[in-house]
Amino acid sequence: xxxxxxxxxxxxxxxxxxxxxxxxxxxxxxxxxxxxxxxxxxxxxxxxxxxxxxxxxxxxxxxxxxxxxxxxxxxxxxxxxxxxxxxxxxxxxxxxxxxxxxxxxx
Amino acid sequence: xxxxxxxxxxxxxxxxxxxxxxxxxxxxxxxxxxxxxxxxxxxxxxxxxxxxxxxxxxxxxxxxxxxxxxxxxxxxxxxxxxxxxxxxxxxxxxxxxxxxxxxxxxxxxxxxxxxxxxxxxxx
Numbered sequence: 608x609x610x611x612x613x614x615x616x617x618x619x620x621x622x623x624x625x626x627x628x629x630x631x632x633x634x635x636x637x638x639x640x641x642x643x644x645x646x647x648x649x650x651x652x653x654x655x656x657x658x659x660x661x662x663x664x665x666x667x668x669x670x671x672x673x674x675x676x677x678x679x680x681x682x683x684x685x686x687x688x689x690x691x692x693x694x695x696x697x698x699x700x701x702x703x704x705x706x707x708x709x710x711x712x713x
Numbered sequence: 714x715x716x717x718x719x720x721x722x723x724x725x726x727x728x729x730x731x732x733x734x735x736x737x738x739x740x741x742x743x744x745x746x747x748x749x750x751x752x753x754x755x756x757x758x759x760x761x762x763x764x765x766x767x768x769x770x771x772x773x774x775x776x777x778x779x780x781x782x783x784x785x786x787x788x789x790x791x792x793x794x795x796x797x798x799x800x801x802x803x804x805x806x807x808x809x810x811x812x813x814x815x816x817x818x819x820x821x822x823x824x825x826x827x828x829x830x831x832x833x834x835x836x
Contacts, residue, residue, distance in 0.1 A: 608775065640822045642758070649808060649826040650758065655815045661824070693758050697820045700772045702748065702760035 609698035611705035618711045625681040627708045629694030632675060639677035640695040641670060643688075644707075650693065654679060686712050715739040717809045717827030724833045729799050733830060735792040735809030743767070743787040746812040748823055749794045751805035751832075761807070762794065777803075799834045806831050 611631040619625035629639065641654035652661050654670035657677060667682045681688055689712045694705040721733040733749070749761040762773045762783040771783050782795040792809055806829040813824025 638817060638820060642823070644758075649828055650823075651826070652813060652822050652824055655813060655822040655824075656817060659815065661813075661815075691757075695758075695823065700763075700770075701774065702750075702763065702823070704758045704760060707757040 609696070609703050611694055611696060611703055613692075613694060613705040613708045615706070616709045616711065618713060619681075619684045621686060621712055622683055625684045625688070625710055625712075627679045627681075627692050627694075627710065629677045629679070629705050630675055631677075631696060631703075631705075634677055634696060635672050635674050637696045637698075639670065639672055641668075641677075641679045642693045642695065643690045644693065645690045653692075681710075684710075684712055688712060715811060715825045717811060717825065719807065719809050719827045719830035722807065722830030722832045724835060725799055726836050727800060727834055729834070730795070730797045731799065731832060733794040733796070733807055733809075733832070735794075735827060737790045737792065737809075737811070740811065742785075742790040746821065747783075747785065747792045748810040748812070749783060749792075750808045750810055750823065750826075751803075752808070752829075753802075753805040756805075759805070764792070796832070799832075801834050804832060804834050 638656045642650040644650040657672040658670040716738045718736045748763045780798045784793045808829045809827040810823045811825040813822035
């Protein structure tokens, strides 16, 4: 079965740039998606089709993809960005999530 | 605005059954594929099942195949998940999810999530 691998945790200082990676075999051949989940809340889509932002998502969120790795980048990270982030891809007709990355802003 | 309200969660014994419902509003339900995604306490997201907009195509995670059934009633704007032969490892918050409007090649984001309903499988 298809697997997506994320680092369990990433730390960043306020105002700095945070990068969260997601690795999977030939991930670049699939569209990558990213979701943000804050404690006690439901996930929210922040990036779709590798690098597009839904309406209402701040410009500081961006995505990229190269080869087997997709990356979520948060520029000028704010305290409110502290959350769990999940990457997602389609494997044929099923959905696969990465294990999630806890972003700490300190 | 889009609203997805899950119900039907609760405590059930191992081997038991439960049916979850998701009442949808704020969009044309019959035009959208829908998913169930679950999250065990303190764990990550796990996709469970998807149904096409007309209910003719369905897919399941291997972990629930043969035990869970996703269905929909567009006359009631409601999505269902019938869960049989429940196990302790099925304990989780179950989210109803509407596909996004960003489809390409038949693949879309999981665009909007309900608040979830908790299922606990325990004796």
